[in-house]
Amino acid sequence: MSTLYIDRKNTRMTVSGNTLIFYENGERASTLPLHIIDRICIKGDLALSAADLGKLGEHNIGVLILSGREQQPTIYLPCARKDALRRLAQAHFSQDNTFCTRQAQSWITEKIQREQDLLRELQTRPHRGGHQLHENLEQLEKSRLRLQNPINDLATLRGIEGSAASSTFAAIACVLPESLHFTKRNRNPPRDPYNVGLSLGYTLLHYAMVRQIHLTGLDPCIGYYHSIEHGRESLACDLIEAMRPLVTAWTIEAFHDRILRPEDFTIQNEACHMGKAARARYYPAFENALKNWQGEMRARCVALLRALGKACFNHPQTRACAEAFLEKEE
Incomplete structure (x- = not known):
């Protein structure tokens, strides 16, 4: 398992089945299988729907969203599978x-x-x-x-x-x-x-x-x-x-x-x-x-x-x- 870091502008991320899909400027750009991801760290101008955020939670993928000059964590969703332990x-x-x-x-x-x-x-x-x-x-x-x-x-x-x-x-x-x-x-x-x-x-x-x-x-x-x-x-x-x-x-x-x-x-x-x-x-x-x-x-x-x-x-x-x-x- 690994952490995925995202720092891009004009990017949209969706979850389809067991796959993460990225769109740049409205065009499909790349995909990534969910099973290799443990956490996602987001600090760019990324579009992500509440529904897709929920799907990430269903796959036990943690999400960290950073904001501001100091890049302080503003939203943190734990990786439920192991963070509690x-x-x-x-x-x-x-x-x-x-x-x-x-x-x-x-x-x-x-x-x-x-x-x-x-x-x-x-x-x-x-x-x-x-x-x-x-x-x-x-x-x-x-x-x-x-x-x-x-x-x-x-x-x-x-x-x-x-x-x-x-x-x-x-x-x-x-x-x-x-x-x-x-x-x-x-x-x-x-x-x-x-x-x-x-x-x-x-x-x-x-x-x-x-x-x-x-x-x-x-x-x-x-x-x-x-x-x-x-x-x-x-x-x-x-x-x-x-x-x-x-x-x-x-x-x-x-x-x-x-x-x-x-x-x-x-x-x-x-x-x-x-x-x-x-x-x-x-x-x-x-x-x-x-x-x-x-x-x-x-x-x-x-x-x-x-x-x-x-x-x-x-x-x-x-x-x-x-x-x-x-x-x-x-």
């Missing part, structure tokens, strides 16, 4: 401390290793920090070494991750131009241009991960490192944790390459705002970066599916859910 297992193991800490520890370890790689690269650039970057790297290495042994509570992991992030941003402050007025990570609202770029990038990555999670049949709101909180897709927060340094580094380069410029920003009531011209340059450039990261986002979802499937087989209370994880995700 996957989400049941997902919820069960969100209450299993061993499973939660094991997953979280692997994500935080990867994140810190990427932060180390970033700081090593920054050391090769002109900076104002003297030995600051070297000391920050030493702090990151201490954090990484703590993670070599199993850690059994999430609070400790959060402390390690927070300390590593502080060291990373302290080093970045030594490298960024003083005209950006960056001293540390801040948000809600961001108070300097670099933090504005970071917050927007993290948000766009987050919603891209939400889409991937929907396409694997999991619930984006049930996480393992980030607890359930009203209005938050906690699993998406989990799965982008190790990818955040990619956005951190990309945002540095965005200022270096003048995709973003100090003059693009204004301060009002202690909040920093990105101007329209900057947004026009930012969105296409970040979209290109997201395309490069798409494979990793998908791989992280699939890795979690495999971990849940393995855990189901090994736990008597969830063994009945294991069948939902047997089919290979493509």
